[in-house]
Amino acid sequence: LHFSTNEKINVAPNNIFIFFLYLGVGALYVRRRPRVRVEPIQSGGGQERGLRSGTVPAPLAVGIGEACAVAQKEIEYDHRWTEFLAKRLLDQIFGKLTHVIRNGDPLESYPGCINLSFAFVEGESLLMALKDVALSSGSACTSASLEPSYVLRAIGADEDLAHSSIRFGLGRFTTIEEVDYTASKCIQHVTRLREMSPLWEMTQEGVDIKSIQWSQH
Incomplete structure (x- = not known):
């Protein structure tokens, strides 16, 4: 720009x-x-x-200039590397799990910021299960809030999917081994958490969850 x-x-x-x-x-x-x-x-x-x-502070100002110079020099390689890692992560997750939605336009978004909603899994529960992986829930703008992300709601995600979203960050220093580990652990824990969900069980039996009229007692 x-x-x-x-x-x-x-x-x-x-x-x-x-x-x-x-x-x-x-x-x-x-x-x-x-x-x-x-x-x-x-x-x-x-x-x-x-x-x-x-x-x-002169050293910090010089650091900014040098960081921008390196970023400009490496931008094409970094983008290709990040795209490769993003595809690897998504191929593994979508290859093993169903009812997963990628939030945002995959063609217009930055490949290093991937937001996925795992239906029938609470995002906070998945974060706790993946405590050895640095992830965030919701969008970058609302990662500190327990409310459903207004950013995800604005692009069309309903409240349940906004609550079940996890944000993955990839970059220049991310390794293939880290991506494979994250994908494997994510698949493992999503599967485990869904097995504990009665809504997931009902969906597997063919019940349309959105057609159910819930009542309060």
Whole structure:
């Protein structure tokens, strides 16, 4: 994305950790004469055109530049590698499990961020079962909330599927062995948790769960 040629972008905050840099470092792009007013995040000496007063830490700024340079140099290889890993993960999971839905457009989304809903499995239960794997529930925007992700609801997932979603992250340093291990453990625990679910048993018997009129006592 070339900010200098895109007049629609006034402000663009960037989390540099997505370029595999250390946490706590970020960058803010503000176009010349932006059509929005940007309030200062701290007052003081007026550096950075009054938006962020204080001396910029030079080592961190240099680190940002170097991380972006490496990312630009390796972007094509990283994308191919991530696509390969994503396909490997999805082929294993979809090859062994049914009633799994991939949330989002597979052609328009980043292959390193895969969100899957496992019907008849509570997402939090699956997270606990996979405690030796770094995963998240819901979307990146709502991973700290127990409510169903409004992001998933907005793209069409119903509440039950939003509650049963797990987000897998793949990247430059992810290995084939890690992908295979994650897929194997995911298949194992989804199968185990479904065997404990009466709704899964009813589905296997051909019952249409959505047609049932549930009553409260």
